[in-house]
Amino acid sequence: MTRPGRPAGPTDDTTTTVLTAALELLLTEGAAALTPQRLHTVTGVSRSTVYRHWPTPYAVLAALIDVAPLPSQEPTGDVAADLHREVDLLCNRLRDKPVGGFLQALIAAASLDPATAELRRRYVGDLLAPFHHALRAAGVARRDREDAVAAIASPLLVEALLLDRPAGRTRAHRTADEVLAKLELVRA
Known part of the structure; x- marks a missing residue:
């Protein structure tokens, strides 16, 4: 049985959009720019989605490290x-x-x-x-x-x-x- 409500996490497209923008902000303006409000403004992703999944610059940095490609x-x-x-x-x-x-x-x-x-x-x-x-x-x-x-x-x-x-x-x-x-x- 499926329960109605919010999905467990952002879609792959949303994650890609937010983290791509976050990396660009990080490289051009530094970690202080990685606020949920700024990510919402830059990406157009809803504030509630950004706040829910990436509430702090630390969370954004951790997510960027999780997806960093390091070929083995x-x-x-x-x-x-x-x-x-x-x-x-x-x-x-x-x-x-x-x-x-x-x-x-x-x-x-x-x-x-x-x-x-x-x-x-x-x-x-x-x-x-x-x-x-x-x-x-x-x-x-x-x-x-x-x-x-x-x-x-x-x-x-x-x-x-x-x-x-x-x-x-x-x-x-x-x-x-x-x-x-x-x-x-x-x-x-």
Whole structure:
């Protein structure tokens, strides 16, 4: 038996409309623009729908992270090639909008709203997950994986997000090779 009333969630079209507009607002005006009233004004989606499903900028950011496409690649068995591929993908993501811009907006939002720091950590974790996956497939222990991913990816994040310059792809490839040599997974 079906009960009359409101549907459980917004339609796919409504979600796409709101989140597409939200991403554009985030990239051009920052997280403060992600209010239900502003999303209603920009999209024409009813205020009650926006308030019900995305009542706060935090909720909008969380929804954007949920739909962020991060293609997963299966490890090839060549851990060096896999890490080089992931370095290239991360460099490209940091260079291009919306990933680089989204991450910069998350960092800015987290400085104003401490709760958003959790979303920033989650998003960065999603960006770094393929590195962990490649190293896990090569049999690298968790603690060593954490150190290896930090050594490879941290300079890329610093360059792209703090220094506002292209991420050092060649240096990151070299670092990946050095990390693998220390882990005795490849020859130096």
